[in-house]
Amino acid sequence: MTDAQLADLSRVLYSPVTLALYTAAAIALLAALSRTVGGEVARGGALRRLGRVLAAAGIAAHVAHEVVRGLAQDRLPLGNMFEVTSLMALVGVAGGLWYLRTRRRPELEGFVLLGGTLLLGLALLMYAEPGPLMPILTTWWRTFHVSLLVGGMGVFAAGFLFTALYLLRVRIDGLDADAGEHRGTSPADATVPEGGPVDGGGAAVAVRSAPDVAALRRRIPAGRLAAGVFLGASTVSWVWAVALEPLSTGLARMLTVNVALVAAALLARWFAPHLPDAEVLDGIAHRTVAFGFVLWTVGTIAGAMWAEQSWGRFWGWDPKETGAFLTWVAYAGYLHGRATRGFRGERAAWIGVGAFVTLMATYLVANYVIVGLHSYAGL
């Protein structure tokens, strides 16, 4: 096949194939959640099996896309915003599903695919045809540095998802915001409707019957959630409004992103009563972020080593370096928050949300807004 044909194939594999498979898997896995059998979530139901098959097929198509794209341009697909965001989604979905397997939390699979679908769509907004790379960028250092950071971004994305689900779960538990901490006995016990938790190990949350689910769901006010997500998303999506010409295109892009996120949040709210205990979610989110933090730390150090090799200075506070540092500090704040009295629980989770916003905003700002200033030093 010629490079042009490979390029076409890689695009088709990405969209519609991967996109459709992820979407279908998300729908099937989430729908499987609401099928309850005898008061317990049906864990091995046909829908869940279907969802898993679709998810596996989606991951396979996604990997195939990356390989074909790599062949089409004779280099690793790690060179522009589309490629980075796409790989971020792949790491988030594959890594997230793998981690949920080790933690035996299949209830969360559908949410991971929902997040993956969103990221995939986001990458599509920044689609770029396959092409070569500047010679300064083709080195082993770059591969090492960028793959660690992109891996870190994917893991952070999964961590953000779990953190957000934790915050939804806390609302369902009806905690008042100041209580914050979850230690020892779970307050969820007090609020799960009569019949209580069946499963002491907490593998599946017991949900009795449909009316209870609806009552739980109502504890998250839909209007407030939508407004909050819209405003929260705007802290990142303003970048498009500023960067794209003309303004109407930028605003349309910003609105698209915001509305997609609001829709996803409302969908997550719908299935939120089936989430595991808040404490469990908090733990999963923390372990995920901790792993991402290790990747980010090593990736940033590798970047400094590459800069020393390539530009003759290991750190120069250029926008990307500043963004990496800022993200690192924000996530260090999250890890500290979880170990600090008065910050544990919800407050730490909000720091985690802020850290992910920081990551995405600096990623977009450093690539879109400050492009013109990013030069290879000067005399």
Add this chain to the structure above:
Amino acid sequence: MSRPDSAAPPVMDPPVRRAAPPPGPRPPHRVVLDAVAMAWRTLTRMRTALWLLFGLALQSAVATVVPQAPNVPGTVRAWLAGEEGPGAGVSGVLDALGAFDVYGSTIFLAFLLLLFLSLTACLVPRIRGWWRLVRRSQPPLLRAAAPDDVRAGVLVGGDRDAALAAAREVLSDRILGVARWRVRTAPDQVAAETGLWSREGGSLAFHLSFYALLAAIVLGQLTSFEGQRGVVEGEPGFVDAAVSYWTYDPGRWFPEDAHAGWRLDLASFEVDWIRDPLAPGAGQPTVFRSEVDVTRPDGTVERAVVEGNRPLVVDGRKIHQLDWGYAPRVVVRQGGEVVHDGWVPTLAGTGVFSGAVKAPAAEPDVGLELYLYPYAPDGPDGPRLTGAPWAEAPVLLAWQWRGDLQLGATQQTITELDVSRLDLEGAAWLRPGDVTAFGDVEVEFVELRRWVGFQVSRRPQVPGLLAASALLTLGLVTALYAYRRRIWVLAEPAPGGPDGTPRTLLTVVGRAFQRPDAAAEEHARLVDELARRTGGTRT
């Protein structure tokens, strides 16, 4: 009992016990001392560290959005002049707040200092406590299991002592000669603990690495050196000496006579692009490569190549290729007398390379603002500016200014002209070989070559930074992945076997302080191992 209670998990934010203040007015020195003690206590709180981190983050956020003078001085000047950004008024306020040089600002340094103070205040007691743990900690015996503990039973043949010996055996594996579990034996149980000091030790190593980083950075600032210099193809290069560099940036402790005196000439330079406008990545550079000759003080000459990711190392100095541009040779004559003759380095902008000629020998001063368009073939109305960077049809646009160049009076780089005291005389398009006249001044564009900007640097701190980074990473991974947990194996006599031999019921209790899932898996493995070794059955 004065021994620290090793059963308690390390406390991040210990409650501060304060003696009740003495009644009555306090002498002034007490007030000061109390204030200092109070400040110290505040600093040692993790909360304070968190707010300080937040402050640092906020300042970095400002630095991502506001251009930074050390990186992009031109943009900052444009902001201050109100030509770009939010306007001169806002920029003035930003400037007063130090927002154009965040990382050099007093506020940033103050936050950094406070953070390091806070770090110190918090690490000193942690290190002391950690040292005590390493030396003396003993797992406590179990009196009553807690609700969150995991437990499993194994029924084994043999008496209690034999069963407990088997349990000790299972818990005795070593890593690099160090026992993994700290084991303590009592008549009726074996208590074991691990991860107690590796986790805390990792966290300490991680935090201590910041001091190593800081030390390496500060020492590096003092002893490093960086200089930049442009060299035109085929023309004499430069000698490594303080006076040769266009920009010269030595650390305070870097002696000027530490230069080695080798000489560098640019033999040839290669640069190319994807020229097909329809090809993917059109316009991107594909090659960027200098061939240089290095002449040592003893006269030996060595040919070497400098490329994007391949700096040349000479005498411990790294030589990087930073920049390149076209260098037209421009001769300026006034009344037949040459007042300027030289290669003018130009810097790449979008589709055009710009530079300046300063001829103070003319009377009054002559300044030329030069714009070189590398590929501008002739069109119906003069040169057609394509924006392409390859020099196939170069044309030079020269603006001539007369008056006072203010050399030495104002800050101007080699490629900039300060026109504030100059008057515009006229402009002309010049092809190589063309001559044009402005009044009594004649300007000739003789020939076009290219120049390369080299950076020469010495950074003795790099090995130290690498070591500190390794400590940081190892400490971080240990702090995040080591986890503290305890295992108790309780033994009680069980009813004898079918043939009347004694039997013992072993109860394995596990308690995790972090990562309960991982600990539960390990607990299950240990129980299996115990059952396998003793030939017992799980109950």
